[in-house]
């Protein structure tokens with residue numbers, strides 16, 4: 635059994651070696667900086683976050699509330715440096731009320747562990763808070779109804795980096811009609827908060843895509859190494 639979480643995520647299937655993050659080139663815009671520790675997980679949840687969660691748990695703004703078992707608000711550290719955003723709850727998430735707990739979610743947990751972080755260190759949410767029937771892609775009216783909740787979560791958390799998992803998250807956070815995740819993954823983009831603060835965006839593959847094609851793991855790991863660098867590389 636591997637003694638390095640990176641091995642369990644990538645090396646076993648890709649034949650790569652676990653190494654601490656190194657600088658990467660291309661479109662990545664980074665500058666030398668002093669390593670900073672990730673925000674502690676013991677801080678109190680902001681009142682605004684508690685209030686927002688109460689609002690979401692009673693939401694009837696789109697038809698998805700009619701078929702959900704549970705709302706999946708999101709979970710993690712509300713002061714996280716890294717926020718992961720996926721598409722929407724699947725069956726396991728709908729049943730549990732927690733994001734990313736099915737097979738793809740377990741892989742995301744392994745990715746986070748490989749970053750030497752825990753789910754409690756980061757925040758995990760989705761574009762829509764209720765499961766689309768049969769796990770279909772959320773419809774435009776569902777996204778337009780639900781996205782303001784996600785935007786408020788991003789405002790409150792004010793992370794350093796948003797990791798967009800897959801094309802649906804990337805399309806809606808980037809306000810595009812449709813994006814090809816294969817073309818934009820790994821390239822830094824930006825998201826501007828109401829305060830004017832800029833948050834970096836790292837688009838990457840959804841863990842479900844890695845379950846279908848393990849060759850994508852190395853790309854995701856490269857993206858996560860870049861993210862770790864951006865937040866001060868706590869894994870090195």
Ligand code: SF4
Pocket residue numbers: 690693694695696697698699705762763764776779780
């Ligand atoms: S998906 Fe979002 S907007 Fe639609 S009912 Fe659920 S919480 Fe409300």
